[in-house]
Amino acid sequence: MNIILISILTMGGLGLFFAAILAIAFEKLKVEENPMVEKVLNALPGLNCGACGYTGCHDFAEKIVAQGSLDNLRCPPGGSAVVEDLSEILGISADEPIKRRAVVKCGGSTSLARDRAEYAGIQTCVAAELVGGGPKACTYGCLGFGDCAKACPFDALYIGKDGLAHVVFEKCTACGLCVTACPRKIIELIPCSNQIIVNCSSTDRCSLVREVCKVGCIGCKICERTAPGVYVVEDTLARVVFEKGDAAAEPAIVKCPTKCIVKL
Amino acid sequence: MELLIIFISASIVNNFVLSYFLGICPFLGVSNKLEKAVSMGLATTFVMVLAAMVTWLINNLILIPFNLPFLQYVSFIIVIASLVQFVEMFIRKTSPALYRALGIFLPLITTNCAILGLALMSVLREYSFIQSLVFGLAAGLGFTLALCIMAGIREELELAPIPEPFKGAPITLIIAGLLALAFMGFAGLITG
Incomplete structure (x- = not known):
């Protein structure tokens, strides 16, 4: 009994001690951040999807503030609403960017496009593509194993009964992750x-x-x-x-x- | 003399990365640029020295007098985690560029087994305070050395004609293995 008590006290004491040190250090070593960055960060969707090409929203916010404008910077998931907010914060006017969405450019469903082999390997498009170009006779068509659906952080893609990938346009934010995930490069972002x-x-x-x-x-x-x-x-x-x-x-x-x- | 032996043993003969295989994650993760490797090595060394000191104090002033050696693991992990947090804040304040370059690997020092290994080993070998200090410093410098050698080779590799399937991770792992083999050559120089 005694030893349990001592153990608890020791660990608790140690924990408190280090917590106190860290708390003091946090105050003493606080980094003053540009308040603009925080404002911009709050306006961004905060998904950290990386579609803008920067590592996370924080990095992107820093870039926006450093640049002072939105030229060549794009937040696909945020769309025009975020652009408006950001322009207001930065005090600039922005051209509305064209809103886009993903489409899978293949209509070769299981009934319309022929298969040339049965594939029983790893059930991903990338793997199937590596095995002699996949089970589908057409070497350009959608393989339908759903690599794009797995890559989508918004559940905007699904594989239909026809064996093709479909996009739920209401959910698509045009982040472009599916475009890179598709080994056949048949997904394109087109204007809404x-x-x-x-x-x-x-x-x-x-x-x-x-x-x-x-x-x-x-x-x-x-x-x-x-x-x-x-x-x-x-x-x-x-x-x-x-x-x-x-x-x-x-x-x-x-x-x-x-x-x-x-x-x- | 004894301190010198501990130093050479921990830094070269029983190098933490290349003969104990501790701390492989940063060894492979942060060894693509020499500059980054040096800073990561030094940050780890700093944490190691501090960890060696603090864990010795905790072990000898608290755990042993209260007869609680079973708390070593837990308390050492607390120590290391807090130290890493502290170092992270410190680096963020003093050198934002370095903070950015180290990225995720800085908080990952927390789970770097080389540091927990160091603390547990120095307890196991019943080192004195000065000895564990030297042990920590040597282990850290050995870690830095391994990281720097690796980074140097990997920088050269960027220009080497590597066969396509071996590019990236495979060739890195092969080099890590060869380096470990090379370091086996030191075995027998010092025992212990």
Whole structure:
């Protein structure tokens, strides 16, 4: 009994002693921080997602204060609301940045795109990609093991029953983590104002695409002819010029022979 | 003479990193730049010397008189954790650049087994106050030495034509192994 009491007293005493020393040291060695940094930090979302390219929100806040403006600095999760707050704190006016969201550019669901092998290995896209380019016959399409969904800190991505990754746009903050997580690089951040995309990433030529997928872009250039300047075909893959807007891109949807131009 | 033997033994022959394999985490983590390695080594040395002193005092003035040697582990961990906190605040105040460079590895000194190992070993070997002080200093300098050698080699590696699969962590681990082998050459120089 006695020894328990002594032990408790000793440890408690030691703890108190060191706590006191640390408390004193904390006061004596306090680092005066720029109050601006704290203000800016409070305005930031505080997710520490690193999408801005700095290690955490604190680093980013220091950078903003040091620079005194928001040029070339971006906080994707915060969006325009945070930009407004920050501009107010810094006393500057800021151009509203284009709000973006992620889209997975592949429509080759299990029923539409062929598999060429059965894959039973480690269930991640990266691993599957390493084994001879994955089970999917198309070497550009979504593998559907959900590396992007795992990378997303906001649960904005999920793998649907069709075996493809889908984005919940309401949750997406365009942080870009899924873009880097995808081994096939088929996730793109597009402006929120645009609804129409070319839902394919394959740069294979026509016959190869047709062989593996029913909804792949074959590079026929019909969209380019229907809406000149709105679609650009490079490497037998079409892409939308988002600045031109949805209205101009609309007519090509029905014209596309493989139906790979879709409205989200 | 005895102090000299303790010094050489702890810093070179029984180097904490390369022959006891203690403190591997910072050894691999902070050894990519020589400058950082030196500062990390010195910060660890500082903590080690302080820890050696304070743990000796606690052990001999509190734990042994009250017959509580079973509290060694717990109390030593408290000591080390508080010391690291203190050193962290100190470095933050005096050198923000160094604070930034050391980053997460500074608070990680807390869980650096080399320091707990040092405290427990000096208790086990029943060192006197001066002896454990020298032991702490030597262990810290040995740690710095290992870190610096590693950092020096890794800086050279940046330019070396390493085969693709060995780049990064694998070649670092191979070098760590080779260094440990090299340090085995000192074995037998001093026993104890």
